[in-house]
Every structure is written in C-alpha cells, then in structure tokens.
Amino acid sequence: MKFKLHINQTLSQLLAQEDTDGDKKITIDDKGPKSFLLQDEEGNSIAIEGTYQLSNLLQELALSKKENSDFAEINLDEITEDPVKRISRKIKDLYWNGLTRTIDAAGVKKILEDDKIENAVSYLYVPAGDGFAFEYFKNLEASNPTLKVVQLPENISPEYVLSLNKKPGILGLALQTKKDKTDGIPFVVPGGRFNEMYGWDSYFITMGLLIDDKTDLAFGMAENFKYQIDHYGKILNANRSYYLTRTQPPLYTSLIIDIIEKSNPDISWIERHLKTAIKEYKTVWMEQGKRLTPNGLNRYRAEGIGLPFEVEEGHFDDILEKYAPKYNLSTREFEKKYLEREILDADLDHYFTHDRSMRESGHDTTNRLVGICADLNTVAINSLLYKYETDISFLISNYFSDKFIYSNDVVYSGDYWNQKAEERKERINELCWNEETGIYFDYNFKLKEQHYFEAATTFYPLWAKIATQEQAEILVQKTLPKFKMKGGIAGSTKLSVAGVSEHAPVRQWDYPFGWAPHQIFLWKGLLNYNFHNEAQEMIYRWLWLITRNAVDYNGTIPEKFDLSISSHKIFAEYGNVGTEFNYITEEGFGWMNASYQFGLTLLNPDLKKKLSDLTDPDTLF
Incomplete structure (x- = not known):
C-alpha cells in the first residue's frame, strides 16, 4: 500500500x-x-x-x-x-554509497571539506613517485582557487612531517584512466568525521562490501592499499599528512584472500598484490630495531615528533599538567610551546612515542598501552603477522606452484613462509600465553615479562589459528565469560581497569566499550575451533544490540557501544561517531555496517527470527 x-x-x-x-x-x-x-x-x-x-x-x-x-x-x-531486513537493506543500498569517496575532479571537494582543518587553503599532497597524479591535480588546482597541490619529497622524515602541521592536508590516492578519462579509484571511509581512508577500518569495510556484492569497491580498496605501500611506504593510519609516519594493524593479506574467495581475480592481480604485501611485510614490519624486536616478535612503533597532531586541545591535559610547572607555564601555554617545538623535553617525547605507537595499533586509546606500547610484543600484532605468513604461504602454494618470483634474485616457496609462521607461533605461545589465567598477554620485551592486562586481543590467536585445541577450550570456557556482556565482548575485563583513577581519561578501547573488530575476530576464531554454539550466541548478542539501538534511535548505527548499558550513548574520550545526523543516517558506520552484514551470513534461521523480534539475548542463552 x-x-x-x-x-x-x-x-x-x-x-x-x-x-x-x-x-x-x-x-x-x-x-x-x-x-x-x-x-x-x-x-x-x-x-x-x-x-x-x-x-x-x-x-x-x-x-x-x-x-x-x-x-x-x-x-x-x-x-x-522487519527491522533486520531494513537495517541490512539500508547498509547495502544506501550506507555504502554514502561512505564512498574519490580523490579526483569530481570527488576532491567532498574529501577536503570536513571539520578537522580550518585553513582557508585545502592542501593536497601527492607522492614524489607519481608524476602523472601531480600533473593531474595541478591542472585541477588551476580551476580551484582554494586547492593547493604539493608534491612530497622522496624521503619523508619525521622532521618534514612535523613541518606540515602548519599546512595539514589530504594525501592523494590511486588514479585510473579508462577511455581517456581519469578518475580516482573509489574507496570507502568509516563515516562521520573520519572522512578519509583508514588503515584497519578498510579491511572490515571490505568484508562488508564483498558480502553486499560491491565487488568493484572492494577491488578499489585493495588498489588503494597497494598505492599507499608503493608510494608512502606503508598502509597509512589514514591518508592525511600527519599520518605519514604511522601505519595500522596489517590486514592486507586477509583482504587479498577475501577478494580471491569472492571474485576469483586473474593470476596477474594476485601476483601484483602478493608482491606488495611481501614488500610491506619486509620493509614495514621486519626491519630490526624498528617494529621487529630482538626476540623475533614484533611491536607497534610509530615515528613522529611532539604531540600527535590529530587530537584536540586539552586531550593530553592529564600528562601535560605534570610537565608545565617545570617550565613555569600554564598547561595551555606549555601545550602550545611544546607543539610548536619551542620547548623540547626528552621525557615527554618518549611518552609520545608510546602514544603514537598506541594509535598505530588501532586501539586509540587503552590503558593497556598508555606509556608503554612501544615496549610490548602485543598479542594483536603478532597474531596478525602470523596470519600474514600463513596467508603468503597459502597463496604461493595454491596459485604459484610453490615457487613465487618476488624479484630477480629472490624466489619464495610456501614452506619458507610456513617455517616463519611456525617460529612465530612458538614464540607467541612461549612468551604471551599464560596457562594459569588462560589468557594471552602482551609481552614486555624490555622487562622480559608479561604485561598483565586482560584485553579482548587475547582472542586474536583463535582468529589466526595460533592456539592449540586445548588452549582454545580454555579461552572459550574460562576466559570468554570474563569479557561477555549482554551485547557482545568488551575491549577489556572490568578487573583490568578497576585500579584506574576516576580522574583519568575514560579510554574507549577498554571496559565497558564494545567494538566491531573484536566481535568479528572472536566469531571467526570460535568457528575456526568448531565452537559453533558459542559463535551463534556471540553473533546474536552483537546483532541484537545493533538492531535494538537502531530501532530505538532512528536507525543510528554508531562507531561503538557502551556494553554496560547496551547503548550508543558514550561517556568516553572522542564521544561516538555516527550518531550525529538529521532525520536519517545515510552512512551508518563502516565497520559496524560490515559486522552486521557478516553476522547475518553466519546466524542460523531460528536466531534470525528471534533477532527480528528483538528477543533479549539474556533470555536465550
């Protein structure tokens, strides 16, 4: 009707x-x-x-x-x-389109217009090695008086990146030319104020795109990953000038394999992307003294100088107010002088090395990593790199007859990468697994001891298939209940933040907050070890929370949830993205959209019916 x-x-x-x-x-x-x-x-x-x-x-x-x-x-x-059908339909037909961007003549205005930068001039930075893009954007600059196009130098130092803080801007991404017309290769942004391509968000977003048959967009995400590695040396935290020294959790090989499973690209596509993934692995993660530590495991270790540029004034007051009296300055005056490097303080610089590294981890921020991140072999990064190694082995063995020519003098076999993975798995289980507590802890390689903080990253080894069946059973039976809440798993246990001062910042990746990546990794991990009933329960809890929230709050699909109250209403640093709109959200939020679509592919029909009826999960499980 x-x-x-x-x-x-x-x-x-x-x-x-x-x-x-x-x-x-x-x-x-x-x-x-x-x-x-x-x-x-x-x-x-x-x-x-x-x-x-x-x-x-x-x-x-x-x-x-x-x-x-x-x-x-x-x-x-x-x-x-039916609310479940409506949410899923809106994600597929509306939200992905609302989140799609290009950096080209048609799309540059939308990508440059946001609330992060207040300069009268919008800066667009183009890598040194892409002369075609520089010429294209220079021509665009001629017809746009508010656009300033700058070509980056070949060697990008932390000092150079610091100098860009006076003129911050967007970094160019991949272009394509078809039928004599040049356009930007499309990519999908997380949403809200995150109006650029983010590192690990992009993997989860691509999962959703593939489920919703947005195959061209998924290929675009892969091409833009490749472009970033080839031209900026890494998959960036996001394509902004102040992120040039910072990467994010490595999920490129997972993206490659997901695309292969969905769309069966030709062998030349697989070869191009596999070479670039190996390049990233070798140059970003495996250079000794940077993100590789002496024990053979990895850490997050972002470069940069001074305060991270992206945070708002006052964000670091809890740390700056401890230093300002030393210089007889107010906190605001000290912040300004330190940001502009009129004051140099080695101890504070060291603190911000850890802070940048924490932001590189994607967990920005968590009490687990504050002031210590660069000293930790985190369970997360080593699980992700173990999967890189097994993914690369799989691709070489299955698509290149176990002989992959990486360069003229380097040929890899699948066994070579399997051996690397086995060595990493052995070290993870030796250094990070705690039999007594049944938890994988991060390992402090400087103090040579485990870092006792119960975080949802303990489930990453299930996703990466690092745990033995016995360890998996302990994680599911003993550990999962510590994290489980009505609407999913929290970023940490309540116990881990019990000793945090009530005056300290409320860290958004800790208890009681729930995030889509943690749920997705857990679901996949449970299924890897045949815990199907537990997987169904955890999928239902998360999808119920998304559905209940959307039904009650005008279709809102937020960045994260407060699981203690099963709500998008967050009292924490940064607030909650995806909640500010008039009449209708036309974006949702990238990885939340993806988690909904992915969860629906896994949930059994009986539970889908319960979900449509908004049956409370605590009455079901």
Whole structure:
C-alpha cells in the first residue's frame, strides 16, 4: 500500500508532534503520543504507531525530500518492514554509497571539506613517485582557487612531517584512466568525521562490501592499499599528512584472500598484490630495531615528533599538567610551546612515542598501552603477522606452484613462509600465553615479562589459528565469560581497569566499550575451533544490540557501544561517531555496517527470527 504525501507539510506535522526534544530524530527519548495519522489526498488514512515505525516514516520522507519533489509516494511496507531486513537493506543500498569517496575532479571537494582543518587553503599532497597524479591535480588546482597541490619529497622524515602541521592536508590516492578519462579509484571511509581512508577500518569495510556484492569497491580498496605501500611506504593510519609516519594493524593479506574467495581475480592481480604485501611485510614490519624486536616478535612503533597532531586541545591535559610547572607555564601555554617545538623535553617525547605507537595499533586509546606500547610484543600484532605468513604461504602454494618470483634474485616457496609462521607461533605461545589465567598477554620485551592486562586481543590467536585445541577450550570456557556482556565482548575485563583513577581519561578501547573488530575476530576464531554454539550466541548478542539501538534511535548505527548499558550513548574520550545526523543516517558506520552484514551470513534461521523480534539475548542463552 502506498500513500502520496506532501513532503514538507507531513514532515512539519510529524516533527512538531513526535520530535519533542528537537533533535530532528524520533527516538524512545521523545515524549510524543507515538501515534501519527497518515492521510493522503485520496482520503486514505492509517495510524503509524510506535517509535520504530514513526522514525521509519521520518527517514523515508527525508529521502524523498532530497529528490526535490513536493510529493512523495511512501510505501507502507517500508514503514513496517522487519527491522533486520531494513537495517541490512539500508547498509547495502544506501550506507555504502554514502561512505564512498574519490580523490579526483569530481570527488576532491567532498574529501577536503570536513571539520578537522580550518585553513582557508585545502592542501593536497601527492607522492614524489607519481608524476602523472601531480600533473593531474595541478591542472585541477588551476580551476580551484582554494586547492593547493604539493608534491612530497622522496624521503619523508619525521622532521618534514612535523613541518606540515602548519599546512595539514589530504594525501592523494590511486588514479585510473579508462577511455581517456581519469578518475580516482573509489574507496570507502568509516563515516562521520573520519572522512578519509583508514588503515584497519578498510579491511572490515571490505568484508562488508564483498558480502553486499560491491565487488568493484572492494577491488578499489585493495588498489588503494597497494598505492599507499608503493608510494608512502606503508598502509597509512589514514591518508592525511600527519599520518605519514604511522601505519595500522596489517590486514592486507586477509583482504587479498577475501577478494580471491569472492571474485576469483586473474593470476596477474594476485601476483601484483602478493608482491606488495611481501614488500610491506619486509620493509614495514621486519626491519630490526624498528617494529621487529630482538626476540623475533614484533611491536607497534610509530615515528613522529611532539604531540600527535590529530587530537584536540586539552586531550593530553592529564600528562601535560605534570610537565608545565617545570617550565613555569600554564598547561595551555606549555601545550602550545611544546607543539610548536619551542620547548623540547626528552621525557615527554618518549611518552609520545608510546602514544603514537598506541594509535598505530588501532586501539586509540587503552590503558593497556598508555606509556608503554612501544615496549610490548602485543598479542594483536603478532597474531596478525602470523596470519600474514600463513596467508603468503597459502597463496604461493595454491596459485604459484610453490615457487613465487618476488624479484630477480629472490624466489619464495610456501614452506619458507610456513617455517616463519611456525617460529612465530612458538614464540607467541612461549612468551604471551599464560596457562594459569588462560589468557594471552602482551609481552614486555624490555622487562622480559608479561604485561598483565586482560584485553579482548587475547582472542586474536583463535582468529589466526595460533592456539592449540586445548588452549582454545580454555579461552572459550574460562576466559570468554570474563569479557561477555549482554551485547557482545568488551575491549577489556572490568578487573583490568578497576585500579584506574576516576580522574583519568575514560579510554574507549577498554571496559565497558564494545567494538566491531573484536566481535568479528572472536566469531571467526570460535568457528575456526568448531565452537559453533558459542559463535551463534556471540553473533546474536552483537546483532541484537545493533538492531535494538537502531530501532530505538532512528536507525543510528554508531562507531561503538557502551556494553554496560547496551547503548550508543558514550561517556568516553572522542564521544561516538555516527550518531550525529538529521532525520536519517545515510552512512551508518563502516565497520559496524560490515559486522552486521557478516553476522547475518553466519546466524542460523531460528536466531534470525528471534533477532527480528528483538528477543533479549539474556533470555536465550
């Protein structure tokens, strides 16, 4: 049944009656009657009841309004649609499009316009080795007076990156030319203020794209990964000037394998990307003294000078106020002088080495890594690199007859990479596994002891297939209950943050917050070791939380959740991205979208029905 409605008139009446807090959404927090009589010009009428249906009506009207029409035909089936089907459909048909960007003539304005940079001029930096891109963007600059295109030097030092803080900007990504037309290769951003291509977000986003048959976009993500390694030396934290010295968790080989399984690319595509993945492994992760430590395991170790540029004024007050009195300055004055390097302090520089490394880990921030990150062989990075080694072995053995020509004088076999993986697995289990607690801890290679902080990264060895079956059983039976909450697993146990001062910053990657990457790694890990019932439970809990939140809050799909209250309403550093919009979200949030679509591919039909009914997980499990 369809209703032909006057858009502005219906919107005004609906908001006046139901949006009682004036936030341009209809949620359970609004105090309206939660019943709206829908009438069209032909005399048809029906009452739209409850928060969910009313917010759906608001969303459909908002979408119709964008088409610059006075009237809209609203399909009643979309107002009353099963919430699971609606969320999944919106992700597939709307959100991915809303998150897609290109850096080219058509897309550069959208990528440059955000709230991070307040300069009158928008800077676009192009790598030294891409003359074609520099010429393309210089031509674009000529017709855009607010755009300034700068070619980077071949050698990018931390000192040079520091100098760019006075003129921060976006880093160019891959271009393609088809039929004499040059365009940027599309990529998908996380959403909200994260309006650029982020490192590990991109892997999870690509998982979602492949599930939703957005194959061209998935290939674009891979090409832009390759471009970053080839031209910037690493997969960047994000393609901004102040991230040039920082990478993120390595998931490139997982992305390659996912694409192969979904779309079966030709052998030349696999060869190109495998070579680049090996290059990244060798140059980013395996140079001794940088991210490789003497015991053969790895750490996060970002370069850079002074304060991380991306944080807002006041973010580091808890640490800066300890140093400012030493220089007889207020905290604000000290922050300014330290940021501009008028004051040099070796101890504080050391602290920020750890801080940048923590941000490189993707876990920005967690009490687990504050002030110590660069001293730790983290379970996370070594699990990811173990999977790199086994992935590379798999690709060589299955696609190149166990003989991969990396360069003129280097030929690799699958066995070579398997051996590296076995050596890493042995060291992880020796140094990081704690039999008594049943947890994989990070290892402090300087103090030669385990770093006792119970984090969700303990489940990464299940995802990477590092754990023995016995260890897996301990992790599932003894450890998982410590992390499990109504809506999924938290970033850490409550015990691990029990001793943190109430005056300290609320770290968003710790208890009680829940994140999509941790859930996805756990689900895959449980399935790797045949814990199917446990996997179904944990998938259901997370999808229930996303669905419940979207139903109650106008379709909101946030960056993360507070699992202690099963809500997107976060009291923590940085707030919560993906929650600020008018009428309808047209993006969701990248890895949250992906976790929903991925979870639905795994959830059994009976639980999907329970999910549509919003059955409380604590009554099921």
